[in-house]
Amino acid sequence: MAGHVEGRGYPDAIVRPVTAARTITTERFAPCPEIAGHVDYHWYVAWDLEHPHDQQVIPQPRIHIAAEEGRLLVHGIGRRPFVRHLTGRGHTLGVSFLPGLFRPVLGRRVSTIADQVVPAQELLRVDDRPAAERILSSADPKEMAAAMEAYLLEVGLPADPVAEDVRRWVTLAEDDRSITRAEQLADHAGLSLRSLQRLFSEYVGIGPKWVVQRFRVLEVAARAHSGDVDWAAVAAELDFSDQAHLVRTFRDVVGAPPATYAKDL
Numbered sequence: 001m002a003g004h005v006e007g008r009g010y011p012d013a014i015v016r017p018v019t020a021a022r023t024i025t026t027e028r029f030a031p032c033p034e035i036a037g038h039v040d041y042h043w044y045v046a047w048d049l050e051h052p053h054d055q056q057v058i059p060q061p062r063i064h065i066a067a068e069e070g071r072l073l074v075h076g077i078g079r080r081p082f083v084r085h086l087t088g089r090g091h092t093l094g095v096s097f098l099p100g101l102f103r104p105v106l107g108r109r110v111s112t113i114a115d116q117v118v119p120a121q122e123l124l125r126v127d128d129r130p131a132a133e134r135i136l137s138s139a140d141p142k143e144m145a146a147a148m149e150a151y152l153l154e155v156g157l158p159a160d161p162v163a164e165d166v167r168r169w170v171t172l173a174e175d176d177r178s179i180t181r182a183e184q185l186a187d188h189a190g191l192s193l194r195s196l197q198r199l200f201s202e203y204v205g206i207g208p209k210w211v212v213q214r215f216r217v218l219e220v221a222a223r224a225h226s227g228d229v230d231w232a233a234v235a236a237e238l239d240f241s242d243q244a245h246l247v248r249t250f251r252d253v254v255g256a257p258p259a260t261y262a263k264d265l
Helices: 017-023 120-124 130-136 142-153 159-176 182-189 193-203 208-226 231-237 243-254 258-262
Strands: 024-029 039-048 053-057 065-070 070-076 082-086 088-095 117-119
Touching: 017 024, 017 053, 024 130, 024 142, 039 142, 070 120, 070 130, 070 258, 088 130, 088 142, 088 159, 117 120, 117 142, 120 142, 130 231, 159 182, 159 193, 159 208, 182 193, 208 243, 208 258, 231 243, 243 258
Parallel strands: none
Antiparallel strands: 024 039, 039 088, 053 082, 065 070, 065 088, 070 117
């Protein structure tokens, strides 16, 4: 997929990236080896604004922990659009967990935190405030990341072979454009659709239908960011029933039809 960078998620998940690049500073970088089996990447955002700015991000099938307002906050997968209101000057750092790999850390179904933002201590039983203070008091992204990593190592990152299986299936949905329905992903996994749905609810936090569709939406965003696009051809390539279906799906996630969105990046 055009917007996917191996091991770094989707840069195209940043809505209106041209405006964002003029407004905020972003960086993504790899975690230390000790947590790399669970965490995909660190992300860093800084801003120094004369006027308030609302930055939207297309949610992905990943759990994030971010240092915000003196706490480490766990962001469950959200079905609604995610918009962060930024004012004045500030910075934050977060980690993006590999799909499925937050389940062994959480110790219960990841779907139980869907659409929620929860202080890490409430879920992981280790006080997050000292780590958040160290992260937010530093201006060096690598120092901030080290404090986040120390917290996660204190929490503990248990191995879970089922989580690894789920991660592979999410990656398959991400990389194989021929998979356009949850039933197809279940066939590839050698499972019934109901079994796959249970595992995704347990480990990813949301169902396989949402995951498959979300990767298609991210691909549409990548095409919009790339320039002039034949949207009817994209709809056919990504197996939307027609162009109107593509438009409705993208608008529901981003808030504007793809052709309109592409004119206002």
